Amino acid sequence: MSEQNARLRADVCVIGGGPGGLMLGLQLARRGHRVVVVEQSARYKRHFRGESVSPDSVRLLHRLGLMDTIAARGDFARTTRFEISDGGAPALRVDFRDISPDGSLPTEIPQQVLLEVLAEEAARHPGFTLLRRSSVIDLLSSADGRITGARCTGADGPLDIHADLTVGADGRFSSVLELSGLPFSKRPLGRDVLWFKVPLPDAWDDDTVRVRIDRDRHALMLPTHPRSLRVGLNIPKGGLKQVRAQGLAALHGQITAFAPELGPAVRTHLTRWSDLSLLDIFTTSVPRWSRPGLVLIGDAAHTLSPILGQGVNHALMDALALAPLVSRALAAPDRHRQLTAAVTRFQKLREPAVERTRRTQSAQERAFGLASAPAVRVRQQAYRLVDSQPWLKHWLWRRIYYPLRLA
Structure with missing residues (x-):
């Protein structure tokens, strides 16, 4: 030394x-x-x-x-609801107030x-x-x-x-x-995520997490403080170069296809590539x-x-x-x-x-990641089955968000 x-x-x-x-x-x-x-x-x-x-x-x-x-x-925002839409139609809704054992809720800090x-x-x-x-x-x-x-x-x-x-x-x-x-060992997954932040659309409440799915593509939208939205848009693994080659206007169109409500915000606030952040998705064992x-x-x-x-x-x-x-x-x-x-x-x-x-x-x-029409239909049916059975929906979400209370 x-x-x-x-x-x-x-x-x-x-x-x-x-x-x-x-x-x-x-x-x-x-x-x-x-x-x-x-x-x-x-x-x-x-x-x-x-x-x-x-x-x-x-x-x-x-x-x-x-x-x-x-x-x-x-500087925080509590989440009361979680919604999944698949193929442009609602598929699954969860209200955390119905499943919380003690009133505690997911929180964006x-x-x-x-x-x-x-x-x-x-x-x-x-x-x-x-x-x-x-x-x-x-x-x-x-x-x-x-x-x-x-x-x-x-x-x-x-x-x-x-x-x-x-x-x-x-x-x-x-x-x-x-x-x-x-x-x-490191295992790369089949996608990366582009993260960005925009103002929350006026028509949206500030306590609902939204997931929009279209075949094998999806976007995650998380309200955060103050009245903002963190958005994660999945892209193919290593696909940033291709996304950039297509230009920001094409990216605006992809985001708007998932959530038309975000169209004005992304065109106004995503004006440079530095407004986005790439997350390389992998798991490590x-x-x-x-x-x-x-x-x-x-x-x-x-x-x-x-x-x-x-x-x-x-x-x-x-x-x-x-x-x-x-x-x-x-x-x-x-x-x-x-x-x-x-x-x-x-x-x-x-x-x-x-x-x-x-x-x-x-x-x-x-x-x-399901892309074929039959596989997508099975996914949509599975989400709607869970949504139609409150006991199953509550059991699944408690296992995900309240494991310590169930231990």
């Missing part, structure tokens, strides 16, 4: 200041531990990142005293707001440090192969962070996963989320499809499950051995829920 590298000591080093990383940092700092969170960005400008927070996560944010702070800012609230609350604790504009460039290890921290670079130069546990919370393109030596001294959480451990907006929720749940296990291990005399046991236990606790979501998303991805 170079003598020029500055050094920092912590109980836990978290790489990635997204929802999972900051929530974990906050929970460990509340328990009196020294935590360093390393974050690349200088400010949280994440307009096209996940904003959909599940009812279970909303309930936990309330329990932690954080939802009141978010509510005081007014701008990720910038959520991250700022988490960071501000964590900063109240003396053991918490947030390093912005910093990136991991390598992992530190001992002679026996145990990960002992991370080598980072930032505005002030190189920094070695020594920690009993290093946590990779750096998302779907995780550098920690790449550096860890843990085996993983990591059989083992940890090795001695290191553990992965959130998308770094289990990248999911954006279907049903579960990425943020699993990251938050990972952090809340991991924090007490790590805290108890850090208090033990043989903390390194106990930490290894703790991160193994963490995966056993969380993996079943992640795999349930992955199976649900895979089934929905396959349904969205």
Whole structure:
């Protein structure tokens, strides 16, 4: 190690200041531990990142005293309904007020707001440090192969962070996963998504999520604060070059075909390609989320499809499950051995829920990808069958949005 590298000591080093990383940092700092969170960005400008927070996560944010702070800012929008139209006709409608066990509803929280609230609350604790504009460039290890921290670079130069546990919370393109030596496989899905934001049409309410499907194409429309709409338009895998070659006018036409109500807004507000953001859709399978001294959480451990907006929720749940296990291990005399046991236990606790979501998303991805006329008719009939049976509809949606209440 170079003598020029500055050094920092912590109980836990978290790489990635997204929802999972900051929530974990906050929970460990509340328990009196020294935590360093390393974050690349200088400010949280994440307009096209996940904003959909599940009812279970909303309930936990309330329990932690954080939802009141978010509510005081007014920067959120509650979702009461979910609607699917297929082939231009309504196919499935869900009212969350009818199925919520306790009145909690899916909520759209701008990720910038959520991250700022988490960071501000964590900063109240003396053991918490947030390093912005910093990136991991390598992992530190001992002679026996145990990960002992991370080598980072930032505005002030190189920094070695020594920690009993290093946590990779750096998302779907995780550098920690790449550096860890843990085996993983990445499976590209058959589409990408173009995200953009436009004003909410005057004729639309601000609490309904809408999905419009046309054969093997679909668009997802999510109301967000203030009276705006986040829209995800699926395109063929690697198809951005072709979309751009056709021009913005052609893209306006595609969007309008899905939702004529959006025609004026997209022509007015989508005037440059920089007004859109491309999301490369893939899933990552990591059989083992940890090795001695290191553990992965959130998308770094289990990248999911954006279907049903579960990425943020699993990251938050990972952090809340991991924090007490790590805290108890850090208090033990043989903390390194106990930490290894703790991160193994963490995966056993969380993996079943992640795999349930992955199976649900895979089934929905396959349904969205149906293109032949007979297959599309079967899909439409399946949606309408579910819609016609309230008990079945409620059972399915509770399993997706309220799994903790049913556990």
